[in-house]
Amino acid sequence: MSDLRDLYQQTILDHTRKPRNKHEMPDATSTADGHNRLCGDKIRLFLKVNAGIIEDISFTGNGCAISTASASMMTEALKGKSVAEAQPLFELFHTMLTSPMDQEPDLEALNKLAVFSGVREFPVRVKCATLPWHTLQAAIKNQDAPVTTE
């Protein structure tokens, strides 16, 4: 049986209770809204990009433990990184969440984000973990239309 402790790891719960970088950003260079229709989660992502570097990143919104922690940890992972580095990291993250259980995901490259590997066992929750990342992609593209996880 899928173990709840794999899903609700201490690190995840810590970020849920005390989300990092959860605030608005008046001087953002781009923002995007994300919406998970299944559970009603809404997130707004703020980016401050300068010369291809993510100088600052933050989010606001209301979501479940998984999406909140994912947003919080994503902002920590990306602050100071280049925009070009974000996409491959998302792809690794996405692969980890959707790969078959018998396939070892590349946990090392994911660093702290590897705590989300337990989400694999809960397929309906994968969209919660990826919502912040989809929203990030929209912000990078500087789209104003809200994205969904559909």
Place this chain on the structure above:
Amino acid sequence: MTTTTTKPRGSQAAKAPAFDSAAIRSDFPLLQTQSHGKPLAYLDNAATSQKPQAVIAAAARYYTTYNANIHRGVYKLSVDATAAYEAAREKVARFINAPSEREIVFVRGATEAVNLVAATWGMENIHSGDEIVLSEMEHHSNIVPWQLLARRTGAVIKVIAISQHGELAMDHYAQLLSDRTRLVALTHVSNALGTINPIERIVSMAKARGIPVLIDGAQSIPHMAIDVRKIGCDFFVFSGHKLYAPTGIGVLWAKGELLEKMPPYQGGGDMISTVSFAGSTWNDIPHKFEAGTPHISGAIGLGVAIDYLGGIGMDAIAEYEHDLLMYATKQLNRIPGLQIIGTAPEKAAVISFIMENIHPHDIGTIVDGEGVAIRTGHHCCQPLMDHYNIAATARASLAFYNNREDVDRLVAAVEKVKEVFN
């Protein structure tokens, strides 16, 4: 327990035995299964209900012994299938005390029934500037078809407000009724709050001004005896799958004189009387609204579900569920940090709740691990969620096959949610 509950009719009253919850439970094969290695506590009955063996067997019997298309063949199988399909229509008519089975239109479900009324009656009777009165607690299926109609016709939608307890603001309703109101379309029981609306009063207020009323009975029909004549409405819609019958079958009841005047919904076989390229003529009601091969096994299954419920008695079911609702409400209210959304005095067995600092989605996942199936989300009621300024709730909805043990399992599972998060 509600003003719309009627006395069981005839044979129902005579047959109704003492309520035997354990025996009832054993009639439902799915309730004997396990989930995540634990016995299943199925508490998502407002989404769909489980099916008694009698219903499952009836569908199997149709496919194994008399599967044929209806209204078409002269051979025995087709005659038998037609008879069973039409017998189901009569059972539905009796179940809701409709004056005639000619007023029972089989559709896919409550959603299709509302869409049918909007697309036919609505297009003929609702014009630019006319008003349609809905409420803040409607299911999307009783909102969006009217929005589509409003977009086509230029009609205006008016929304009855609700109180914090989840009751309709009757003063507001009275104010909304105007010379331009052409329809009141309202849910009988809220799927997200459980509120039982005072529909007889609502109908009589509309009728005083000659305004037709559509009642969405999707959530009331499984929980109480329904008498469309006593309610006094013009349209009543419901889905079979919430009434222990198969998915894909549902009912539109409408007054015969309205059905006679309404144009057809879809065109095709069975709904016609004659077809020529010079023009076609329509079949009699209700067949005029049933184009193409219908869900024959579904209708037969619905008839059997109604027979099954008749053996128990809808009033006995209402009483048992009310008792279970009271128990569940009391037990859940004991959990610190848990808040029930929807606290109207008149409620069907639906309990929506939220928990401090814990998102409903997380509640759903954790209780699922304990074998307890509840629904989390907006329950297709986004305007209602906006009213409460929340994105979602967790919802336990009870049926007559649930018992106190199911409720205790839910409460223990919710305690587990708190353990994980604290």
